[in-house]
Amino acid sequence: MPFERPTEHYDERISKIDEQICEMLKLRKQLSNNNPGFPPFEYISVWAETFELYEDFLKAVFGTFRSEEYYKPIIEPSDFRKHIPVLKSVEKGSSFYTINSIRQYSNASVVTFSIDWDVNMSEVSSISRSRSHFELQIGEQYDCRMIHGGSHAGHASTNYVISPPLPDKTSGLELTFIEYIKPFSDKETGTKIVFKLE
Numbered sequence: 293m294p295f296e297r298p299t300e301h302y303d304e305r306i307s308k309i310d311e312q313i314c315e316m317l318k319l320r321k322q323l324s325n326n327n328p329g330f331p332p333f334e335y336i337s338v339w340a341e342t343f344e345l346y347e348d349f350l351k352a353v354f355g356t357f358r359s360e361e362y363y364k365p366i367i368e369p370s371d372f373r374k375h376i377p378v379l380k381s382v383e384k385g386s387s388f389y390t391i392n393s394i395r396q397y398s399n400a401s402v403v404t405f406s407i408d409w410d411v412n413m414s415e416v417s418s419i420s421r422s423r424s425h426f427e428l429q430i431g432e433q434y435d436c437r438m439i440h441g442g443s444h445a446g447h448a449s450t451n452y453v454i455s456p457p458l459p460d461k462t463s464g465l466e467l468t469f470i471e472y473i474k475p476f477s478d479k480e481t482g483t484k485i486v487f488k489l490e
Contacts, residue, residue, distance in 0.1 A: 320357075328357040366437055367455040371398035376462060380487045386410055389485045391467065394458060401458040402439075403428065404451050405469055411446035425477075426469040426485070428452045462489040 320328070331339075331354055333347075340347040376394040383389075388408045395402040405426060428436040434454050441450030458465065471483035 317357075328354075328360075330354055330358065364435075364437075366439065367400045367435075367453055369395070369397040369400040369402055369453060373397060374460075376458075376460065378462070378487070378489060380489070382485050382487065384483065384485065389469070391487055394462065396457060396460065399455065399457065401454040402451055403454065403467065404449055406447065406449040408447050424448065424481075424483075425472050425475050426450065427472060428454070429468045429470060430454065430458075430465065434458070465489045 333351075336347055336350045336354070339345070340350055373396040376396060378391045378393050381388060381390045386409055390406045390408070391403060392406075393404075405428070407424065427438070430436060434456070437453050439451050439453050441448065443449070465488075467487040467489065469485040469487075471481040471485075473479045473481060
C-alpha cells in the first residue's frame, strides 16, 4: 500500500538535521558494503543513555536498516507474452516442491513455487510447513521478489517476480529457493531447493 504522510506538521528548523541523517545513512551503507548488521545491545544501551533515547526505539531503528531492500519499488509485470513449461519437482523429507511454468512478461518473469505435504502429519509440523518463508535466488543480475502467496491444508504456493525477465530459452538456469526462519531474517533453516532447468 502507498505510504501516507502521517501528519502535516514539520518544523523546517530540523530539515538540515534530517538531510544530515540521510547523508549518514548513505555513508553507513558504503562503509558496511551494504551489509548493515546490528549493533551489540551493549552499544545500544550506552547510546540510549548518552543521547536520552529509549533502547527499544533504537533497536527498532537499527532493525529497519536491515530491511531496506524490501522497500525497493516492485516491478509490476505487464504485457503477458507466454508460458514457458518447466514441470520440475523435488522431493525432500515429507514435502514435495514443484514449479510448473514460468510466465513471461515484457518487463519481468513470474514463477509460482508450490509445496505439498501430507495433511496427516503432526499438527505442529503442518503449521510450521505452511508458514515457511522461502527466498528465490538465481544470480546477481536478477532481482527476485516474493509478491504474494497462500496456503491451506497440505498445500502452499508463492509467486515471485523476477526482473529483468528470464530468457525464453531457460536451459542452464538454476532456481534456488532458500528457506529462512522468518521474513527479513538471515537465519536459514538448512532447507535449500534447487531446480535445474533444461
